[in-house]
Amino acid sequence: MSALLEAQDLHASYGGPAILKGISFTVGEGGITTVLGANGAGKTTLLRAICGMCHRRGRVRFAGQAIENKATEDVVRLGVAHVPDGRGTFLHLTTEENLRLGAYTRHRDKTGIAHDLERVFGYFPKLKERRKQQAGTLSGGEQQMLAISRGLMLRPKLMLLDEPSFGLAPLIVQDIFRIMRAINIQDKVSILLVEQNAELALDLADTAYLMETGQVVLSGPAEQIRSDPSVRKAYLGY
Amino acid sequence: MDALLHQVFAGLASGGIYASLALALVMIHNATNHINFAQGEMAMFSTYIAWSLINIGVPYWAAFVATIVISFFAAAAIERILIRPVEKAPVLTVVSVFIGLLLILNSVAGWIYTYTIKSFTSPFPSEPPFGNKFVSSHELGAIAIALFVLVAMYLFFRVTPLGLAMRAAAENPASSRLVGIRVGWMLALGWGFAGAIGAIAGMMIAPLVYLDPNMMAGIMLYAFAGALLGGIDNPWGAVIGGFLMGVLENVVGALIGTELKLTVALVLIIIVLLLRPNGLWGHKVVSRV
Amino acid sequence: MNTTNKSQLLIALAAIAVALVLPFVVPDYRIFQLTMVLIYSIALLGLNILTGYNGQISLGHGAFYAIGAYTAAIMMDKANAPYWSTLPVAGVICLVVGFLFGLPALRLSGHHLALATLALAVALPQLLKYKHLEHWTGGVQGINLLKPDAPFGLKLSQDQWLYLFTLAVVVLMFVLARNLIRSRVGRALVAIRDHPVAAEAMGVNNAMYKSLTFGVSALYTGVAGALSAIAVQFVAPDSFPLTISFFFLVGIVVGGVASIWGPIFGGFFIQFAPNMADYLSKDLTGAVYGVFLLLFAYVMPTGVVGFLRKLASKSA
Numbered sequence: 001m002s003a004l005l006e007a008q009d010l011h012a013s014y015g016g017p018a019i020l021k022g023i024s025f026t027v028g029e030g031g032i033t034t035v036l037g038a039n040g041a042g043k044t045t046l047l048r049a050i051c052g053m054c055h056r057r058g059r060v061r062f063a064g065q066a067i068e069n070k071a072t073e074d075v076v077r078l079g080v081a082h083v084p085d086g087r088g089t090f091l092h093l094t095t096e097e098n099l100r101l102g103a104y105t106r107h108r109d110k111t112g113i114a115h116d117l118e119r120v121f122g123y124f125p126k127l128k129e130r131r132k133q134q135a136g137t138l139s140g141g142e143q144q145m146l147a148i149s150r151g152l153m154l155r156p157k158l159m160l161l162d163e164p165s166f167g168l169a170p171l172i173v174q175d176i177f178r179i180m181r182a183i184n185i186q187d188k189v190s191i192l193l194v195e196q197n198a199e200l201a202l203d204l205a206d207t208a209y210l211m212e213t214g215q216v217v218l219s220g221p222a223e224q225i226r227s228d229p230s231v232r233k234a235y236l237g238y
Numbered sequence: 239m240d241a242l243l244h245q246v247f248a249g250l251a252s253g254g255i256y257a258s259l260a261l262a263l264v265m266i267h268n269a270t271n272h273i274n275f276a277q278g279e280m281a282m283f284s285t286y287i288a289w290s291l292i293n294i295g296v297p298y299w300a301a302f303v304a305t306i307v308i309s310f311f312a313a314a315a316i317e318r319i320l321i322r323p324v325e326k327a328p329v330l331t332v333v334s335v336f337i338g339l340l341l342i343l344n345s346v347a348g349w350i351y352t353y354t355i356k357s358f359t360s361p362f363p364s365e366p367p368f369g370n371k372f373v374s375s376h377e378l379g380a381i382a383i384a385l386f387v388l389v390a391m392y393l394f395f396r397v398t399p400l401g402l403a404m405r406a407a408a409e410n411p412a413s414s415r416l417v418g419i420r421v422g423w424m425l426a427l428g429w430g431f432a433g434a435i436g437a438i439a440g441m442m443i444a445p446l447v448y449l450d451p452n453m454m455a456g457i458m459l460y461a462f463a464g465a466l467l468g469g470i471d472n473p474w475g476a477v478i479g480g481f482l483m484g485v486l487e488n489v490v491g492a493l494i495g496t497e498l499k500l501t502v503a504l505v506l507i508i509i510v511l512l513l514r515p516n517g518l519w520g521h522k523v524v525s526r527v
Numbered sequence: 528m529n530t531t532n533k534s535q536l537l538i539a540l541a542a543i544a545v546a547l548v549l550p551f552v553v554p555d556y557r558i559f560q561l562t563m564v565l566i567y568s569i570a571l572l573g574l575n576i577l578t579g580y581n582g583q584i585s586l587g588h589g590a591f592y593a594i595g596a597y598t599a600a601i602m603m604d605k606a607n608a609p610y611w612s613t614l615p616v617a618g619v620i621c622l623v624v625g626f627l628f629g630l631p632a633l634r635l636s637g638h639h640l641a642l643a644t645l646a647l648a649v650a651l652p653q654l655l656k657y658k659h660l661e662h663w664t665g666g667v668q669g670i671n672l673l674k675p676d677a678p679f680g681l682k683l684s685q686d687q688w689l690y691l692f693t694l695a696v697v698v699l700m701f702v703l704a705r706n707l708i709r710s711r712v713g714r715a716l717v718a719i720r721d722h723p724v725a726a727e728a729m730g731v732n733n734a735m736y737k738s739l740t741f742g743v744s745a746l747y748t749g750v751a752g753a754l755s756a757i758a759v760q761f762v763a764p765d766s767f768p769l770t771i772s773f774f775f776l777v778g779i780v781v782g783g784v785a786s787i788w789g790p791i792f793g794g795f796f797i798q799f800a801p802n803m804a805d806y807l808s809k810d811l812t813g814a815v816y817g818v819f820l821l822l823f824a825y826v827m828p829t830g831v832v833g834f835l836r837k838l839a840s841k842s843a
Contacts, residue, residue: 328828504647
């Protein structure tokens, strides 16, 4: 499996103290990589650093291109969909407008967009019901579905997902993870998933990284990480 | 009764102009949370550009279109050059930049064109339409153009992907970047539209009030009052507020004297801010602490 | 008294000494200009208390300046009141008007407050022309006044006397302002500006403080307005165009926001900036103010005082 995204010695900050202190990782083409870690380990910053949403230093390559100096919108235009922390919903716009914005970079492709809308409605029928509703009135779970769908509308090569399980009921979380796998397999979208729910994330991913205070402390195939005794104790609870 | 009806029509004509300016204010306010205090002087300067073009023999409608295009690019350039560097600065700095711009535009207009008032051509016939005695052709034309502008802007924002992107950029810049929108350009575009709409408003009001560098102070006060009345974050509210303000101004002026017209706007602004700070149709602003 | 306080006191005394000598060494028209500098600095001090220390932006202080000026003019013209007695009256009237205006305005912040105050400054000149007020205001014609003579048979010209009188007012007003700002109240004002919610939580009555600040600020500007009427010997609606309010804003930004000394530099700037425009054209006066406002906003947001402080701390 060749690397779609590759970061080397990546440092990041918000102008103050360093949040990422030189980390390296890869996301394989067609694979699912997960980054685990406690609150404040720097997981969200890691995703933001890829997209140029914070100060960064180091090397990041995406699909063979150096992107460490690119602005957020240019990284996105290469095919990186970032489903952010907090979901980033456009609260005053309708569900459909939110989705259409996801496809903004190819807004002339009207038939393609219509087709993609049906596709995400296939994944998340709830969103079809809410199509004309203001997105701010959607439930947390629906907003998370909307955020993932918005990312999908870009027709991305890579999706960055920031804690999609956060604050949601277990049944909804299972649903969302099931669809993430479908997206990975059917739409051939590679995924970089940041999660606190280690159990679920390790089920889904093929590769895993464990972060502590801005550094990678452990990495390897998901199965191997799952059986690591310290991970089991600290993150899986058995 | 006839006199009152005439005042109402005159009020709708100036109201359409206030509504356009109020819409321009809303556009910039929604994108950046700033009130563009220089909006009026920008419109005034645009109107002088139109006057110059007409004066050297350009036909009216050609000058009209050229002025709109020039104003669009000038306003977008102002955003990129003057406003961008202070986007995240304290409010006082931002207000200072607006006032600085206002002072410069006002004074340069006076320098180039002098402070003597100039008459400005109306593109509409001088006889009233259909021989009626309530409304002049210019008033009717100004109302029509204002409505045309408002409908065109509405369609732009509702129907086109670019309009949608501008609304998105105004609401949530960070998320907008994440779908590939160039937020900086959306702000410049918003300023461009505000400049263009202001130019139209200036060219429509100038035949009624004459052209001079200080013509816009009072007009902007009515536009501000209209925008606040309707809700400065709601385009519809601001537009309706602008029309209401125009009618109110003319009727009050006729009833209790023209020297009190501006005071009425002042009192209205204070009452609105006191009783309904978000205006009649504005969104309630909830701030996190 | 610590060393900064001591050195500040020394600077202040030196400045007063220079100011006392000036009227005896410069020609009369210069004395008049310097009087205007002093008057502007009082007005700017008022605006600075509001905008600099309390963070409320006013684009309408020209209105309080006008109210102060008209108060003095009407008292002297209609009631033959002595010129000095008009200052406290103008101050109190502006205090009340400012406080009342501050009541609704304090619910606003930033741009919206600026807008409300701007509306006041736009509307006032037209209101002064209102026919039912004409009996007092003199309508469009305005009111002419006589310049006061020096009292007690002092051998001073009218300009010299008015300058010294104004200087005394300036010293008084600045000492009062300094004490206010260094007091508990002053700290509350700054707390409201920087952390409104925390200030409220600590038991500061934000609403009351903000309205009162508005009143005190208007008082200062009103006193300055009264002095200006006496110095210029004339008031009319067109003496108070909107640009005066803007020039005040320029004055505090150029002088230095939230500083006691800033208004003095600001006063010099307002008085002498038009001279710079004269090299080009009188019509460009507004542009000169505008360019300086932009320049300071971008490059030196702390104003002249901030610049001097930086120099001092570098050389120290």
